[in-house]
Amino acid sequence: MSFHFKDGYLYCEELKIKDIQEQVPESPFYLYSLDQITSNYKAYESALEGIESIIGYAIKANNNLTILKHLRELGSGAVLVSGNELRMALAAGFDLKRAVLNGNGKTLGELILAVQHGVMINIDSEFDLEHIQQAAKEVGKVADVLIRINPDVDPEVHPYVSTGIKNSKFGIRNERLKWFLDQIKTEPLLDLIGVHCHLGSTIKKVRIFRDATVLMMEFIETIRNEGFDLKYLNIGGGLGIDYEKTGEYIPTPSHLIDSIGDVLPDDVELIIEPGRSIIGNAAVFVNRVTGVKTNGNKHFIVIDGSMAELIRPSLYDTYQHIDFIEPVDGEVKTYDVVGPVCESADFLGKDRPLPTPHEGAGLIVYDAGAYCYAMSSNYNLKMRPPEYLVDGDRLIQIRRAETFEGYMRLFEV
Numbered sequence: 001m002s003f004h005f006k007d008g009y010l011y012c013e014e015l016k017i018k019d020i021q022e023q024v025p026e027s028p029f030y031l032y033s034l035d036q037i038t039s040n041y042k043a044y045e046s047a048l049e050g051i052e053s054i055i056g057y058a059i060k061a062n063n064n065l066t067i068l069k070h071l072r073e074l075g076s077g078a079v080l081v082s083g084n085e086l087r088m089a090l091a092a093g094f095d096l097k098r099a100v101l102n103g104n105g106k107t108l109g110e111l112i113l114a115v116q117h118g119v120m121i122n123i124d125s126e127f128d129l130e131h132i133q134q135a136a137k138e139v140g141k142v143a144d145v146l147i148r149i150n151p152d153v154d155p156e157v158h159p160y161v162s163t164g165i166k167n168s169k170f171g172i173r174n175e176r177l178k179w180f181l182d183q184i185k186t187e188p189l190l191d192l193i194g195v196h197c198h199l200g201s202t203i204k205k206v207r208i209f210r211d212a213t214v215l216m217m218e219f220i221e222t223i224r225n226e227g228f229d230l231k232y233l234n235i236g237g238g239l240g241i242d243y244e245k246t247g248e249y250i251p252t253p254s255h256l257i258d259s260i261g262d263v264l265p266d267d268v269e270l271i272i273e274p275g276r277s278i279i280g281n282a283a284v285f286v287n288r289v290t291g292v293k294t295n296g297n298k299h300f301i302v303i304d305g306s307m308a309e310l311i312r313p314s315l316y317d318t319y320q321h322i323d324f325i326e327p328v329d330g331e332v333k334t335y336d337v338v339g340p341v342c343e344s345a346d347f348l349g350k351d352r353p354l355p356t357p358h359e360g361a362g363l364i365v366y367d368a369g370a371y372c373y374a375m376s377s378n379y380n381l382k383m384r385p386p387e388y389l390v391d392g393d394r395l396i397q398i399r400r401a402e403t404f405e406g407y408m409r410l411f412e413v
């Protein structure tokens, strides 16, 4: 285990997090375990052994350059949702021919960049198809495209992260498939090489991936019957992780791949787009307790981190486990763990049975690798925190903290 307790102290690999907290100048900060990232990636690699496939890490989950370079070195492809993610993938040295650009609102500029670099592009709508054609003409190069199908399978997740049901804003209207195919046939600068779907995020039942794969195979057959030579089936990302830590069953990459194994024919190459399941459990968000207070019948632990650095609990009312990194033996009470930001949406956890901490105690939010730093903001003029990485017994800073001076420079216009 990359994060484990010894004698009441939490360790990241071989380092005591309390020592790190005392050593680094900033608080709060993000702390990653390199070993956890590697083993998460390898879990996909071994699940896919013997299957022609691309593991496309979804950069939106966490775009730290050091982490991206590490995943690229392990053999990962990249899944992109913006021109800047494409530029970041280039900076990290990814092979962009093994990258996919997704999105329901890709701009012409982003599409031109994608075509220039040979990135596979998912067609999301009629206007998107038109823009991809325009981009291919402008660059004077064939664009490799996949059609994003809406399989209308309910991923049984929070509505904000559900994307593959009929009324979602993503993908084509399936009744229009024939229209899309006819358009593509008339355009020599488009090469239709596959189909794509992405059902949603935090999925905990592999049956859902299986149902979608069965449907997608039917689409592949229909499209092949129209004379297209499809190579790729892209089933998106979305595998959930163990946020709750209740011992509930959480499928692994091999459960996922095993569940679709018998419906995958040999003549398609599989693309998967995991984000959270590669990076989510590889980091903790490390805070200090500023103080403890009681209002009415509510008890609060106030920490220096907030919804500005980690917004998932506020935005999705989602659970991320919270613990102290050191022995704390005050009276156990039911606490809301909150930050200093001036609104009541600012909480990291609600109704948590925790011992009453002393001021300065180290408190962490688990599973902070995916969509945490990536969704942070400057709300209340909090500066984004630094990121550190542990590799065995080495601590490496992998992102600087933002500074107020840096922020003020944005106004020098």
Ligand code: LLP
Pocket: 058, 061, 079, 102, 161, 163, 198, 200, 201, 202, 236, 237, 238, 239, 273, 274, 275, 276, 277, 312, 370, 371
């Ligand atoms: N592929 C596509 C097309 C996606 O839209 C996403 C995520 C992924 C792959 C990666 O999904 P993952 O394996 O990470 O679940 N901010 C939310 C999550 C939004 C996910 C959006 N799409 C959160 O904090 O839970």
